[in-house]
Amino acid sequence: MPTTLPIVKGHGTGNDFVLFADPEGRIELDDEQYAALADRHFGVGADGVIRVVRSANIPEGAAILDEDPAAEWFMDYRNADGSRAEMCGNGIRVFAKYLERSGLAEIPAGGTIAVGTRSGVRDIQRSATGYQVDLGRWKLEDEGLVRTRGGEVARPSIGINVGNPHRVVALASRNELHELDLTEAPHLDPVPPEGANVEFVVPADPMIKDGVGRITMRVHERGVGETLSCGTGVAAAALAIRYWAGPDAPNHWQVKVPGGMLGVRMFATQDGEHVSLSGPAELVFSGTITVAGDE
């Protein structure tokens, strides 16, 4: 059945999303309809689509409310092909801004709001640049080699898992970063079982200034291609560079991506070290679209 939806388009450092509110969980779109919304030429166009739904009104929400009864709202995230995704580090900041702007929720001054996602509850707070989200625990994985299209050498990389798998490669200069050909997926050796996003990182000069680490990166997302920004990739890049930099490296990083600047912090919690991501969230325009359906 065709469905007419009020939508809002937003982005976080150029990683962009179509959002719509469905508090009662009554709007059922199939994968094809989600993909039609995300199509950049035939639809609204975005990296992903976010349905804003009360946790109580989505099947995945029961486990969320068990984990944290305060997680009233759930981020039902879809990739551009319509498939479900667990989390999106840039998307959840835009989600928070949408909640606040539309009056559905408010983040108390100095406090946090709990948001349900398919990878569990995430705590979000306001930050100087927009919003900060606690991405939870992370994990060091295997080393490997990465060769980009047309590249003459395979470069060493380290695996970092931030809920999803990443391979991070350090480069010596901005020029080297600029000249990388990311029009094809980099070849990974060994091949990770579920693939990986690949981050290429260059330290700023000096890398550490006023106690803050500074790096620039480009990213190739599995199944997507090069993107302007990848939230978990930014966290993985900072974690990898801190690992290589040794025990005196800072726990606060600024990461420049093609779409803007993001902040990463590592901090101790009762269940181990967490990593957080902070940065801007923008709502760009609102509109109405009728999504065709074949029922």
Add this chain to the structure above:
Amino acid sequence: MPTTLPIVKGHGTGNDFVLFADPEGRIELDDEQYAALADRHFGVGADGVIRVVRSANIPEGAAILDEDPAAEWFMDYRNADGSRAEMCGNGIRVFAKYLERSGLAEIPAGGTIAVGTRSGVRDIQRSATGYQVDLGRWKLEDEGLVRTRGGEVARPSIGINVGNPHRVVALASRNELHELDLTEAPHLDPVPPEGANVEFVVPADPMIKDGVGRITMRVHERGVGETLSCGTGVAAAALAIRYWAGPDAPNHWQVKVPGGMLGVRMFATQDGEHVSLSGPAELVFSGTITVAGDE
């Protein structure tokens, strides 16, 4: 000054546009604001932006009204970088649909509507698949060679000018077409003074069915990259294949592009042979955006 605009997003075979009405010619956006609207991640996203303005209310319109006093409406077309463009074969069909849908104009049954563009007046009529536009006269230009990225051979091409310059290359098989690497601009020899769009074309089997020529093409647009569709490129491709096919070739062609199907007709007029383009025009969604400005 920030400007709040009601916009409509539309496309013709995937070639997509942001449209807004400014009948009185009062909305002045600078190139940067047009580019911001067209940005796919930070704005609405489109191949181009179309301002719908009365010819009497735009400086370029005086010459238009001299040429044809019936050309009440002018298609003020901007490229995605904000620069002015003369004409767009897919855009003008979407322009016509916008005029009709918004009640600004009506195309009489069996008749045409005259629309002003920076390359003169264009006549549009309804067609079985949407709208048909007379692109005017065309011109055969020089032969040359075209080599695509990673290509082992330079292929022969012919130059066709349909208001803008094209180079058309014939390929032997769909497989060859499919495997072309168009992630970089093809290398042209000789280099045309203003560059050229390059069309790669394969005939269907049989090429001519029921008196209609049938071809499939991919296109690389200068300054843009590979696109889903290029209206003038479709016309150029059909003209080139007809030229190669010899005197018995038909004057009606169907051209399949990645974004859909378009029709091309060649027909005699008092001022020489004209070529027309026909195909669908879709309006996808409407909305409101506030465009930032620095005045």
